[in-house]
Amino acid sequence: MTLDISQTTVDQVGIEERAASLAKRSIKKETKINGIKLAMSMIDLTTLEGKDSAGKVEAMCQKAIHPLDPSTELRVNGHVPSVAAVCVYPNMVAVAKKALAGTHVKVASVATGFPSGLTPLPIKIEETKRVVDMGADEVDMVIDRGAFLSGEFKKVANEIAKVKEACGLAHLKVILETGELETYDNVRKASWLAMQAGADFIKTSTGKAAVSATPGVTLVMLEAIRDFWYKTGKRIGMKPAGGIRTSKQAMHYLVLVKETLGDAWLSPDWFRFGASTLTNDLLMQLVKESTGRYQSLDYFTVD
Amino acid sequence: MPTLEKKVTRLEVVEPKQLNFGKKWDYAPAPESTDLVKIAPRYELFIGGKFVKPKSGNYFKSINPATEEVLTEVAEANDADVDAAVRAARNAYEKYWSKLPAAERAKYIFRIARQLQEKAREFAIVETMDGGKPIREARDVDIPLACAHFFYYAGWADKLEYAFPGRKTRPLGVAGQIIPWNFPLLMAAWKIAPALACGNTVVLKPAETTPLTSLLLAQIIQEADLPPGVVNIVTGAGKTGAALVKHPDINKVAFTGSTDVGKMIMRAVAGSGKKLTLELGGKAANIIFEDAPIDQAVEGIINGIYFNQGHVCCAGSRLFVQEGIKDIVIRKLQDRLQTLRVGNPLDKNTDVGAINSREQLNKIKELVESGVQEGCALHQSECTLPKKGFWFAPTFFTGVAQSNRIAQEEIFGPVLSVLTFRTVEEAIEKANNTAYGLSAGVWTDKGSKIFKVSSKLKAGVIWANTYNKFDPTSPFGGFKESGFGREGGLHGLMPYVELVG
Numbered sequence: 174m175t176l177d178i179s180q181t182t183v184d185q186v187g188i189e190e191r192a193a194s195l196a197k198r199s200i201k202k203e204t205k206i207n208g209i210k211l212a213m214s215m216i217d218l219t220t221l222e223g224k225d226s227a228g229k230v231e232a233m234c235q236k237a238i239h240p241l242d243p244s245t246e247l248r249v250n251g252h253v254p255s256v257a258a259v260c261v262y263p264n265m266v267a268v269a270k271k272a273l274a275g276t277h278v279k280v281a282s283v284a285t286g287f288p289s290g291l292t293p294l295p296i297k298i299e300e301t302k303r304v305v306d307m308g309a310d311e312v313d314m315v316i317d318r319g320a321f322l323s324g325e326f327k328k329v330a331n332e333i334a335k336v337k338e339a340c341g342l343a344h345l346k347v348i349l350e351t352g353e354l355e356t357y358d359n360v361r362k363a364s365w366l367a368m369q370a371g372a373d374f375i376k377t378s379t380g381k382a383a384v385s386a387t388p389g390v391t392l393v394m395l396e397a398i399r400d401f402w403y404k405t406g407k408r409i410g411m412k413p414a415g416g417i418r419t420s421k422q423a424m425h426y427l428v429l430v431k432e433t434l435g436d437a438w439l440s441p442d443w444f445r446f447g448a449s450t451l452t453n454d455l456l457m458q459l460v461k462e463s464t465g466r467y468q469s470l471d472y473f474t475v476d
Numbered sequence: 477m478p479t480l481e482k483k484v485t486r487l488e489v490v491e492p493k494q495l496n497f498g499k500k501w502d503y504a505p506a507p508e509s510t511d512l513v514k515i516a517p518r519y520e521l522f523i524g525g526k527f528v529k530p531k532s533g534n535y536f537k538s539i540n541p542a543t544e545e546v547l548t549e550v551a552e553a554n555d556a557d558v559d560a561a562v563r564a565a566r567n568a569y570e571k572y573w574s575k576l577p578a579a580e581r582a583k584y585i586f587r588i589a590r591q592l593q594e595k596a597r598e599f600a601i602v603e604t605m606d607g608g609k610p611i612r613e614a615r616d617v618d619i620p621l622a623c624a625h626f627f628y629y630a631g632w633a634d635k636l637e638y639a640f641p642g643r644k645t646r647p648l649g650v651a652g653q654i655i656p657w658n659f660p661l662l663m664a665a666w667k668i669a670p671a672l673a674c675g676n677t678v679v680l681k682p683a684e685t686t687p688l689t690s691l692l693l694a695q696i697i698q699e700a701d702l703p704p705g706v707v708n709i710v711t712g713a714g715k716t717g718a719a720l721v722k723h724p725d726i727n728k729v730a731f732t733g734s735t736d737v738g739k740m741i742m743r744a745v746a747g748s749g750k751k752l753t754l755e756l757g758g759k760a761a762n763i764i765f766e767d768a769p770i771d772q773a774v775e776g777i778i779n780g781i782y783f784n785q786g787h788v789c790c791a792g793s794r795l796f797v798q799e800g801i802k803d804i805v806i807r808k809l810q811d812r813l814q815t816l817r818v819g820n821p822l823d824k825n826t827d828v829g830a831i832n833s834r835e836q837l838n839k840i841k842e843l844v845e846s847g848v849q850e851g852c853a854l855h856q857s858e859c860t861l862p863k864k865g866f867w868f869a870p871t872f873f874t875g876v877a878q879s880n881r882i883a884q885e886e887i888f889g890p891v892l893s894v895l896t897f898r899t900v901e902e903a904i905e906k907a908n909n910t911a912y913g914l915s916a917g918v919w920t921d922k923g924s925k926i927f928k929v930s931s932k933l934k935a936g937v938i939w940a941n942t943y944n945k946f947d948p949t950s951p952f953g954g955f956k957e958s959g960f961g962r963e964g965g966l967h968g969l970m971p972y973v974e975l976v977g
Contacts, residue, residue, distance in 0.1 A: 182921045184941050187772025197612060199506035199824040207501055396771045403493055403807070427501065432815045436500035 178326050180365050181400075183357035183393055192388035195432060200424045206251070206462050209455045212423040213240060215441045216256040217281055217412065219449045220265075221288075221380060230265045234272035236476040241456050245472065251463065256452070257441040258311060262287075263304045270308035281311035281346070285336055288350070288379035290315035294332055301339040312336070313346045315379060316363065318353045326366055333370035346374035346412055346445075349394075352384035357393050364397035374410035376447065385415025386447075388425060395433040408437070414447025420458040423451060497814045506824040508611045513601050515688065519550045521557055521711065522694035524564035525704025531556040536713070538687060541608035542821050542830035542865040550687050553710035558679070558719040561708040565650040565677040566725055568705030573677050574647060576703075582633035585672055587700040588693075589626035595696070596623065599689055603661055604821045606688040608830030608866070609784050611822050621946055622665035625964075628948035629669035632969060636674065639966050644977035647675030648751060649727035651972065652720040654741075655690075656733045657683035657832050658787040658888075664690050666963050667730055668707060674972035676728065677706045681720055683733075684713040685833050718744070726750060730971065732789070735886075735912075735957050753961025753971045755789065755953055757886040758914030761907035762792035762943065763929065765900075766800045768919035769941065774808045777892070780917060780943040782816060782828055782870050786890040787836070789958075790915035792943055794883060795872075795894045796903050802896050806874055809894075810855055816870050818859040828890060831866040840868050840889035847873045847882040847893070878909055886912070900925065904932045913955025917943045936962075 200208055218237045220229060239246075241253040258279035259269050269280045282304040286292035292300075301312055314336050320328045337345050347367040351360050367375050375394055378385040391413045398409045413426060423446060430438050438444055453473040461467050518535065520527040532554035537546045553561070573581070592599065599622075600614040609618070636645045651671045655663035660682055671678050682690035694709045710716055714737070721729055721744050731741050732755040745752050762780050764773045780792025797805045821829035831837040848854055852873040861867040872892035876883050882893045897903040907916060916935040918926050930938040936954045939945060946952070951967035953959060961971045 181770045182767070184769035184772040184921075186942065187769060187775060191772070191775050197616075197824075198503060200503065201506055202504045204502065204504040211501060399495070406493060431501060432497070435495040435497045437496060439500050 176327060176330050176366065176369060178362055178366060180358075180361050183361050185357055188357055188392055189389045192392045192429065195428045196388065196425045198428045200428070202462075205424070206459065208424050208427055209420055209459050209462075210254055211439065212420070212427060212446060213452070213455050214254040214257060215445050216452060217258045217260040217414070217445050217447045218256045218452065219260040219380070219414070219447055221260070221262060221283060225262060225265055227265070227268045230259075230261055230268045231272045232476040234259055234269055234278070236452065236474060237278050238273070238276050240452050241459075242474060245460070251459070253456070253459065257445055260313060260447060263300060263307070266304050266307040266309050279310040280308060281313055282309040283313045283315075283379075285314040285332075287313070287315050288381040290317045291319065294335060297332065298335055298339045301336050305339070305341055305343045309343055311344045311346060312340050313348055313376060315348045315350060316367065318350055321354065321359070321363055330366050330370040333367055333372060337371035344373040345371065346376045346410075347372040348376045348379055348414075350379055350382055351377045351386075351390045352382035357389065360390055360393045361397055364394045365401065368397070368401045368407075368409050372409060374412050374445070376412040376414055378413075378415040378447075380415035380447065386413035386417060388429060391426060392429050392433065395429060399434055408443060410443040410445065411438070412445040412447055417446055417448050418450050419454050423455065495811055497811075503825045505820070507820060507822045508601060508604075508824060510601055510605070510822065513598050515548050515602065515605075517548055519548060519687070519691045519711070521551045521553055521561070522691065522697075522707075522709040523557070523561045523705075524567075524708070525698060525702070527694070530554070531560070536684065538606060538685065540605050540865075541685070541832055542862070544864050547605060547688065550691070550711045553681075553712045553716045553719070555719045558710055558716060558723060561679045561710045562650060562652070562720075562723045562725050564705035564708050565679050568703055569647075569649055569677040572703035573706050574675060578634035578636070578675070581672060581675065582630045584700060584702050585626055585630035585633060585669060588696055589623050589630060591696045591700055592619070592626060592693070593623045595692075596620070599661060599692060601822070602692060603689050604829070607657060607660060607686045608821050608832055610826040610829045611824055612826065613784060618659055618662045621948070622662045625662075625665040625669045625948045629673040629968075632670075633673040636969065636973065639969050640973075640975055643975045645674065645973040646976050648972060648974060649676060650725060651676045651678050651728040651730060652723065652726040653678060653680045653730045654717045654720065654733065655680065655682055657686040658784060658789070660686040661689035661693065663732055664693055666732075670963070670968045671730075671972050672706065674969055676972055679708045679710060679720060679726070681710050681712065681717050684711070687711040721745060724748075728752070728972065730961075731755070738959060751971060753953075753963070754959035755961070755963060756914075756957060756959040757888075757912055758789045758791065758954065758958050759794055759884065759886050759910050759912045760790055760792045760915040760917065760935065761794045761796055761910075761933070762917040763796045763903050763907055763919065764798065764801070764805065765903075765920040765925065766798045767921045769921060770801065770804065770808070772941070773919040774805060774812055776917060776919065776941070776943040777809065778812050778816070781872075781892040782890050783944055785828055785831055785868070787832055787888055788944070790937060790944070791888075792915075792917050793887060793892060794907075795892055796897050796906060797894060798903070799896045799898055806894065809872060813855065813857045813870055813872070816857055816859070818857065818867070818869065819862060828870055831868050831889065834866055836888065837866040837868060840887055840891060843882055843885060843887045843889075844871060844891055847876070847880065850880050850882075852876045852880060852882065852893070878906060884910065900929060904929060908932075908934050911957040914958035915939070
C-alpha cells in the first residue's frame with residue numbers, strides 16, 4: 174500500500190464557524206419528524222461498560238428492535254423504525270446476535286484492544302476474527318493513537334489493513350479517537366489514512382476520552398470523505414459517537430451530512446450515530462410533535 | 477436533480493462522481509412571523525425631533541424587492557426640506573449639543589444602543605422586508621453590529637482626549653451623511669454614532685429603496701429624548717442627497733455609495749471647506765494559495781461573494797486561485813453553489829435573498845451578459861427563483877482574464893469572477909491591477925506569506941484566512957477609487973473632529 178498522507182490543512186476558526194452556522198437551520202414540523210425517524214434508523218445503540226451483562230444486553234436489544242413500545246406508537250400514530258445496530262463488547266456479541274435473530278438490526282462489536290488499542294497486532298487480528306466468528310456484522314476498531322502521534326503512519330495503516338482482512342465480510346469502522354488527536358489537521362490526516370487502509374466507516378470516538386464527537390470534528394471527517402470519494406469513487410461511511418444526547422444535536426449532525434455530502438449519505442448505510450441515551454430524547458420529541466406535549470421520562474423505556 | 481437511489485455496495489466505485497444535493501430530507505419553510513412589526517402607511521421627515529410633512533408635498537413608494545409589494549410611502553425631501561433639517565441641526569448644535577458635557581452625550585448614545593437592542597427583532601424583520609436580505613443576516617449581522625457601533629462610540633464620547641493624546645478636539649458642527657441601500661441600519665449606525673460621540677449634529681439621508689429602518693431609528697431617537705434636531709432624517713433620492721451636499725451650512729459630508737456619485741460629491745464640495753469622507757465601490761481580490769486550508773477557503777469565498785446577494789462594497793468579487801488547485805477549488809465551488817438556499821428572505825433557512833431593486837438587477841444581468849459574450853464560462857446555481865420580485869441565481873465565471881469587463885467593473889451582485897495565477901508576485905500584481913482598493917482576502921497556511929502579501933496589497937482592509945469580519949473597533953475604508961477616510965475604531969473618530977491645541 175502506498176500511503177498518501179499529504180493533506181490540505183484545516184483552519185480551526187473556519188471549520189468551527191461553518192459547523193456552527195449549520196446549527197442555525199430551522200428544523201420544524203415534517204422536517205423534524207422525518208429527521209427524527211431518520212436519526213433513529215441510524216443509531217448504533219451502544220453499551221460499553223465493564224458491568225455489561227447478558228441481561229443488560231438482551232434488554233437493550235429489545236429496545237433496539239422497537240424503540241417505542243407498540244401501545245405508545247399506536248397513540249402517536251406513526252411507526253418508529255428500529256435502530257441500525259447495537260454496539261457491544263466482544264463477550265456480548267453472541268448474546269446480542271441471539272436476541273436480534275430474525276430482525277434487521279445488526280450487531281457491531283468493538284475490538285482491537287478497545288478503547289486504547291495498545292495490544293499487539295496478532296491479538297488484535299485474533300480478536301477481530303473471533304468477534305466475526307461469533308456473529309458480529311460490524312467491527313469497530315480503534316487506531317493506535319500513540320503510534321499516530323509519533324508519526325508511525327505506516328504502522329497505523331498496516332494495522333487497519335490487517336484488521337480489515339480479518340473482518341472478512343464484516344464491515345469495518347475505524348475509530349480515530351479524535352479527542353486524543355487534538356488538532357483538526359490530525360483528524361483530517363488520520364481520516365485519510367484510515368480510508369486508504371480499507372475502512373468502510375470512519376468514527377470519531379470511543380466515548381472513553383474526555384472529548385468525544387463534536388460538530389467541527391465531524392465536519393472535517395465528512396469533508397475528508399467527500400474528497401476521498403472524488404479521488405477514488407469509493408463511498409466511506411461516517412459515525413460520530415459519544416456526547417450526542419439530544420434530538421437537536423442529532424438534527425445538527427444530519428444537516429452537516431446533508432449539506433456536505435448530499436442525499437446519498439443520508440442513510441444508515443453511510444451514516445450512524447454512536448449513542449446510548451439519544452434514543453429516548455428522539456422519542457420524546459417525536460411524541461411531542463404529534464401530541465403537542467412533552468411526556469414525562471417515565472413513559473419512555475430505559476432499556 | 478431527481479434522486480435515483482441505486483443501492484451502492486461498500487467500496488464500489490460510483491460514476492459519475494456527482495454529489496446530489498436533493499430533497500431526500502428537505503427543510504420545511506420556516507418563515508419569520510411579521511406580526512410583530514407594524515409598518516405605517518406613510519412616513520414623514522424627521523426634523524427637529526418631530527415627524528413633519530414634506531414641503532415638497534411628494535411621497536414615494538418603498539417596496540419589498542422579494543415580492544414587489546408596496547410596503548409604505550415615504551416623504552420626499554426637496555431643497556426647502558433639507559434646508560429646514562440643516563437649520564434644525566445647526567440650532568441643536570449651537571443651543572444644546574455643543575454645550576453638553578461629553579459624558580451626557582454618551583448617555584444619549586448608550587440609550588439609543590439599548591433601545592435598538594430591545595427592538596432588534598423588529599428591526600431585523602423590517603430590514604429584510606425593505607431590502608430583500610435574508611432574515612438570518614439581518615438578525616445575526618446587521619442589527620447586532622449596528623447596536624455594537626452605538627455602544628462602542630458611546631464609550632468614546634468622554635474619552636476623546638485619550639484618543640488623541642496631547643491634543644484637544646473640537647466638533648465640526650453639522651454633518652450631512654448619505655448612506656447606501658445594502659446595509660441600511662448598519663450604515664446609519666456607522667455614520668451617526670461617531671458623529672454624535674464627537675459632538676456633531678447630523679442630517680442623514682438614507683437610500684430611497686431602503687428608508688424604513690432609518691425612520692424606525694428616528695422613532696428610537698425620539699423616544700430616547702435626544703435634544704430636538706441633534707439627529708434629522710430626510711428621505712429622498714439623488715436630488716435630496718445633492719441638496720444636502722450643496723447646503724452651505726454643513727461642515728462635513730460623509731458618503732457611502734457608488735464611485736460615480738462619490739466623484740460628483742467631491743466636485744460639489746471642492747473649495748467649500750467642508751470635510752469629506754467617501755466610502756465607495758470595490759472589486760476585492762480573494763487570493764487562495766495552494767497551501768490554503770481549502771475547504772475553509774471555499775467557505776470564505778462563498779461568504780465573500782454571496783453574503784447579502786453580493787451587495788457588499790467589500791465583496792470578494794475576484795477570486796485568484798493558484799493554478800495547481802484550480803480544478804479542485806472550482807469543483808468545490810460548484811458543489812457549494814448547489815447548497816445555497818435562494819428564496820424568501822424571511823425564511824430562516826434562506827442563504828441568499830432578493831436583489832435590492834429592478835435597476836440593480838438589470839445592471840447585474842447586463843454585466844453577466846458581457847461575461848458570456850466575452851467567452852467566460854458561466855456556472856450557476858440550479859435553484860428555482862420565485863416568480864415575483866427581483867432575483868438572480870448565485871453565479872460564477874471561470875476562464876476570466878484581467879481584461880474582461882467582469883474582472884474590472886463592480887457588479888454589486890452575486891457574481892464571482894475566477895482568475896488564476898502562478899506565483900506570489902503575480903497574485904499581488906493582478907490583485908492590485910484595479911481602480912479600486914477597498915478590501916482583499918489572503919488564504920494560506922503559511923504565516924510569513926500572509927504578511928508578505930498583505931503588506932503589498934493596496935487595499936484598506938485585508939482579511940487573512942477569513943472574510944467579511946466586522947467589528948466596531950476595527951477601521952474600514954479604501955485606497956484609490958474606493959474612497960478615503962476611515963470608519964470604525966479610533967480612526968473613525970478622526971473625520972468628525974478638528975484637532976486643536
